[in-house]
Amino acid sequence: MSVRDDSGVLAWGRVHRGRHQVAEPATRGEVGAAVRETAAAGGTTLGHGLGRSYGDSGLNLGGGLVRTTGLDRLIAFDRETGLLRADAGVSLDAVLRVAVPTGWFVPVTPGTKFVTLGGAVANDVHGKNHHLAGSFGCHVSRFGLWRSDRGEIQCSVEDNADLFALTIGGLGLTGVITWVELRLERIASAMLDVENLPFDDLDGFFSLAERSESWPFTVAWVDTLARGAGLGRGIFSRGRWAQTGGLEPHRPGGPRLPVTPPGGLLNSVTVGAFNRLYRARPGARFHGRQHYDPFFYPLDRLRDWNRMYGPRGFYQWQCAVPVATMREATRTLLDTVAASGDASFLAVLKTFGDVPSPGVLSFPMPGATLALDFANRGQDTLSLLARLDRVVAEAGGRLYPAKDGRLPQAMFRAGFPRWTELEAARDPLLMSSFWRRMTEEA
Amino acid sequence: MATKRRILVLGATSAIAERWCRLRAAAGDTLLLVARDGEKLTAIADDLKARGAGEVHTATEDLADTDGADGRFSGWVQTLGGVDIVFLAYGILGDQAEAQRDTDALLRGVQANFTSAIVWCELAARAFDLAGAGTLVGISSVAGDRGRRTNYAYGAAKAGLSTYLEGMAHRFAGTEITVVCVKPGFVATPMTAHIDGRDGPLWATPEQVAEDIEKAVEKKKPEIYTRWFWRFVMLIIRHLPRPIFNKMKI
Numbered sequence: 001m002s003v004r005d006d007s008g009v010l011a012w013g014r015v016h017r018g019r020h021q022v023a024e025p026a027t028r029g030e031v032g033a034a035v036r037e038t039a040a041a042g043g044t045t046l047g048h049g050l051g052r053s054y055g056d057s058g059l060n061l062g063g064g065l066v067r068t069t070g071l072d073r074l075i076a077f078d079r080e081t082g083l084l085r086a087d088a089g090v091s092l093d094a095v096l097r098v099a100v101p102t103g104w105f106v107p108v109t110p111g112t113k114f115v116t117l118g119g120a121v122a123n124d125v126h127g128k129n130h131h132l133a134g135s136f137g138c139h140v141s142r143f144g145l146w147r148s149d150r151g152e153i154q155c156s157v158e159d160n161a162d163l164f165a166l167t168i169g170g171l172g173l174t175g176v177i178t179w180v181e182l183r184l185e186r187i188a189s190a191m192l193d194v195e196n197l198p199f200d201d202l203d204g205f206f207s208l209a210e211r212s213e214s215w216p217f218t219v220a221w222v223d224t225l226a227r228g229a230g231l232g233r234g235i236f237s238r239g240r241w242a243q244t245g246g247l248e249p250h251r252p253g254g255p256r257l258p259v260t261p262p263g264g265l266l267n268s269v270t271v272g273a274f275n276r277l278y279r280a281r282p283g284a285r286f287h288g289r290q291h292y293d294p295f296f297y298p299l300d301r302l303r304d305w306n307r308m309y310g311p312r313g314f315y316q317w318q319c320a321v322p323v324a325t326m327r328e329a330t331r332t333l334l335d336t337v338a339a340s341g342d343a344s345f346l347a348v349l350k351t352f353g354d355v356p357s358p359g360v361l362s363f364p365m366p367g368a369t370l371a372l373d374f375a376n377r378g379q380d381t382l383s384l385l386a387r388l389d390r391v392v393a394e395a396g397g398r399l400y401p402a403k404d405g406r407l408p409q410a411m412f413r414a415g416f417p418r419w420t421e422l423e424a425a426r427d428p429l430l431m432s433s434f435w436r437r438m439t440e441e442a
Numbered sequence: 443m444a445t446k447r448r449i450l451v452l453g454a455t456s457a458i459a460e461r462w463c464r465l466r467a468a469a470g471d472t473l474l475l476v477a478r479d480g481e482k483l484t485a486i487a488d489d490l491k492a493r494g495a496g497e498v499h500t501a502t503e504d505l506a507d508t509d510g511a512d513g514r515f516s517g518w519v520q521t522l523g524g525v526d527i528v529f530l531a532y533g534i535l536g537d538q539a540e541a542q543r544d545t546d547a548l549l550r551g552v553q554a555n556f557t558s559a560i561v562w563c564e565l566a567a568r569a570f571d572l573a574g575a576g577t578l579v580g581i582s583s584v585a586g587d588r589g590r591r592t593n594y595a596y597g598a599a600k601a602g603l604s605t606y607l608e609g610m611a612h613r614f615a616g617t618e619i620t621v622v623c624v625k626p627g628f629v630a631t632p633m634t635a636h637i638d639g640r641d642g643p644l645w646a647t648p649e650q651v652a653e654d655i656e657k658a659v660e661k662k663k664p665e666i667y668t669r670w671f672w673r674f675v676m677l678i679i680r681h682l683p684r685p686i687f688n689k690m691k692i
Contacts, residue, residue, distance in 0.1 A: 002635055002636055004635075004636075024632075024635060026482070026632050027481065027482050027485055028485070029481055029482075070632070073485050073486065073488065073489035074488070074489045074492035074493060075485075075488050075489070075492065076488065076491075076492055077492035077493075084492075086492075098468070098492070098493055098494070102494075
């Protein structure tokens with residue numbers, strides 16, 4: 001196993017970057033050697049998939065990193081039952097290319113298909129169907145975990161149940177996930193029947209969300225520059241699998257952003273113009289058939305879209321707030337953003353359901369979630385995020401560790417009171433930059 | 443391609459071969475995979491089955507060793523029930539400096555990349571000749587296009603393989619037998635994991651190379667460079683005047 005010194009490992013937000021001692025196992029059998037050797041070279045190490053975590057949860061700055069993308073083989077796929085077992089480095093993109101033509105789809109998908117199965121488990125990712133289907137971990141029957149004290153073990157509700165529950169949402173710290181078995185969802189077609197409905201304010205959003213509960217996929221885009229009576233206006237999008245339309249998978253590729261624009265392309269002027277056009281365009285009232293690729297993964301069409309924010313990168317911030325406080329908290333959050341004059345290009349609002357995750361440190365909670373991103377403008381951006389944090393803390397909510405990379409320790413500990421269980425179960429050879437911040441003594 | 447094909451893959455654990463096999467598995471073909479690393483071979487066979495391959499057989503063998511080659515080859519063909527495509531992908535990059543000071547290492551490289559390879563190629567040709575049809579795909583390298591100080595031991599063996607395949611393509615011109623010589627440039631595989639800058643513009647992924655090969659097989663092209671621009675890169679390198687060429691550290 002060769003360990004390479006890589007000085008430029010980047011998180012998706014491009015704010016956090018730095019040196020790692022990297023190994024790339026080519027088979028599951030090589031994971032143990034990769035963990036030991038990168039940990040020997042860097043003190044500790046961490047499993048790392050396609051690097052879509054925005055902040056510091058997927059990095060181990062100054063330490064080791066085990067890149068799992070070489071573990072990209074399927075192990076077994078039962079076309080009758082939809083049970084799929086595959087290496088942890090297999091991406092949802094790869095799963096879909098095999099599964100869709102046979103009438104199956106991943107049961108839960110985040111907004112990009114370029115995440116690995118291991119990453120999806122470690123972050124217990126959620127998608128547009130959370131209100132009915134729960135998080136990714138709800139559909140995982142078992143997985144393999146390589147631990148420095150026990151070698152490769154199997155985790156499920158029956159075997160090593162404690163590690164099963166702590167690894168789902170466990171940020172890769174309980175061991176390196178080697179393979180994952182999950183139950184796919186039956187589809188009759190690769191197309192969805194989609195309805196896009198503009199709404200004029202936050203009440204409009206919540207009433208649409210309520211009336212759309214039987215739709216398996218719902219999400220809303222919010223215009224964060226709107227103020228006053230128009231606060232919280234946006235476009236509600238809902239979809240359900242079509243019964244006809246063929247089982248054509250997505251096409252690979254798409255254009256790449258060839259360079260990082262020096263000043264970034266996204267600022268309050270461009271976003272303001274975009275927001276007005278976006279809501280006025282005919283697609284804002286689209287009713288009809290749409291392939292799953294543009295419906296679930298609009299941003300995958302421009303690879304490296306994260307470079308649009310320029311060389312300083314950006315902060316993605318996402319909170320979950322409980323049902324009791326969600327309306328008031330969402331209003332205050334949007335008010336705070338609008339008052340700051342800072343523009344969020346991607347502002348996504350969705351209601352979470354009450355399907356419990358098996359994961360101990362799972363992020364979603366019954367209520368609402370708001371995701372925002374801001375170009376990194378240094379202290380101004382950080383103080384805006386701190387103001388948003390306070391709203392979430394008062395509302396009894398929490399922040400998503402996979403996102404901003406500056407989640408304050410106190411905020412994390414309050415949001416995930418069982419974090420000490422994860423620390424107790426952590427593989428001593430594994431560590432992340434995020435976890436170092438969350439566990440260090442003040 | 444509607445009909446299911448029977449494919450013999452020599453060096454099936456190579457990253458390029460594995461990615462190409464995935465394309466064939468999706469089409470439901472039957473494969474026999476040969477390589478040294480039994481554990482990896484099993485993992486690849488499971489993967490190809492899950493992706494929809496018909497049957498997938500494996501044989502854990504050292505292909506650089508040609509002892510009993512005739513019998514071993516016909517055994518594989520028998521297992522497949524006939525063969526439509528032979529895909530030869532194994533090889534070792536080796537280390538030029540080591541080849542210069544260590545005769546055994548030099549010969550090991552030639553044995554793996556050339557001597558043994560042409561034995562399997564000729565056995566494939568015999569099988570196809572008998573059947574009246576078939577496709578042989580050989581993975582050579584752009585390194586064979588001009589001897590360069592940094593890798594001429596590897597380059598010379600690959601040049602020999604390229605010439606051998608070229609001769610075979612000439613021999614079978616106008617028949618139902620196709621011979622494809624593949625010349626990849628830089629490919630980000632475990633074989634090149636030690637090289638820096640693998641995300642540069644000249645580098646390809648094994649998936650891209652596999653797709654290029656698939657197109658060449660469909661179109662029955664006797665020779666392809668992959669990615670395509672290597673044809674022009676090598677055209678220039680081949681025609682660089684010696685005084686300029688000699689100043690280059692390539």
